[in-house]
Amino acid sequence: MKRKIFAGLAIRELREARGLTQLDLARRIGVSPSYMSQIEANQRSLSGTVIIELARVLRVDVSAFSSDDGVRLAATLREVLGDPTFGGLDMTQQELKNAALHAPKMARALVDLHRIYRRVEERYRSLDDALRASDGTVGSHQSAFEEVRDYFHFIGNYVDPLDRAAESLADRIGARSEDSLSRLSHHLETIHGISVSRHSTADGGGFVSTLDRARRTLLLNDSLPQATLAFAVARHLATLTLSDEIDAVVQAASFRGSDASAVCAATLANYFAGSLLMPYQQFAEEARRMQHDIERLATQFGVSIEQVCHRLSTLQRPGNEGIPIYFLRVDRAGNITKRHSATRLQFARYGGACPIWNIHEAFETPDRFLVQVAEMPDGDQYLSVAHAITKGGGRFDAARLRYAIGFGCELAYANEFVYSDVIDTRKSSAAVKIGVSCRLCDRSDCRQRATPPFDRRVTVDPDQRNIVPYQLG
Structure with a gap:
């Protein structure tokens, strides 16, 4: 299903920067004033024709009206609000999207505030940091x-x-x-x-x-x-x-x-x-x-x-973008040491990646590129490729650092990658159901779950013991 694009805040800021009223802009792009008002209030999505006219009149690239930033911000908000500190705050995906669309500055401020909280908590919990507090270097790195x-x-x-x-x-x-x-x-x-x-x-x-x-x-x-x-x-x-x-x-x-x-x-x-x-x-x-x-x-x-x-x-050069991919690097302990996603796939800000993801298996087969169709809980599917790498070496006694790198794209772009030749992307049964992390994953049937999701209750049946020792409510 094609994703709707809302960019009311960006349009309003561009319009005001050019000294135009809503009425002026509506006339120049050929829509009614009420329609223009609904666009800026994010009550109407942007059609392809309107995007082109806005780009022409406001003298910007069409990428200025992309909703990708809002999607990424909504996903980041979901993870931040998943912190147990918020007490299982129950917010729907639509509410998160509305916050990212209508109040992005406030949403980013909340993300920043949570980052500060995490830093303070880490300082408090670390005895070593507490002992070094006097030199002002606690947690700064x-x-x-x-x-x-x-x-x-x-x-x-x-x-x-x-x-x-x-x-x-x-x-x-x-x-x-x-x-x-x-x-x-x-x-x-x-x-x-x-x-x-x-x-x-x-x-x-x-x-x-x-x-x-x-x-x-x-x-x-x-x-x-x-x-x-x-x-x-x-x-x-x-x-x-x-x-x-x-x-x-x-x-x-x-x-x-x-x-x-x-x-x-x-x-x-x-x-x-x-x-x-x-x-x-x-x-x-x-x-x-x-x-x-x-x-x-x-x-x-x-x-x-x-x-x-x-x-x-x-x-991601405006007007000449490549295929949107995600990229990450993990160490053998599962720590994500590099990450970026130009896709809708998001990584956990804290902790490691889903254990079912093929990036962990890459350490076991360092000479191969592993290919997987991965499906997220929201139904989005990705061509997922993983490969192990070694850094250092060059001499017998040199230290060798081992990582696994993962990259991929939404399944709609899979034919642009040579790695799709080894799998049948048309078979839904080929998809491996993964999640961002256990704390953020809604799947109730995962046998490799480490912890329950932050927003779900758990029940324990004393008369029955399954691989996962609790059921999600």
């Missing part, structure tokens, strides 16, 4: 990463000025192939006067790169893969040449503290590096041509499998 992660989530994981700057530089130096490391190093030496050298530490240390600005040298860890080193050089190019642009983005984000600002600046440098090695237009075209074959794309652009998956999740 985690809260900064959470704040930056949420920021990228709400901007759609796309940063236009950095993406276009990277694409322009890639066109000039040709840094988009398997020899990208040598091309980037040559550019760094000839344009910026910084010599690049490679060195392997005697103790197998974990450094990747070290830039000495005073000596004009960049030292790379020679034991690491070419893709890792090329990414490191590209990241240093961002800090050397785009510091003003990065600072502007950070300032506009209005983070609460310097820690989050520093984390965001580093993340933006990484964003530029990925965009430089995989320039938007060429990468998007090759991704479609290769049916999003991750391994072929990694070879084509001289990057890692994880870098390809991460880049695919950023292809």
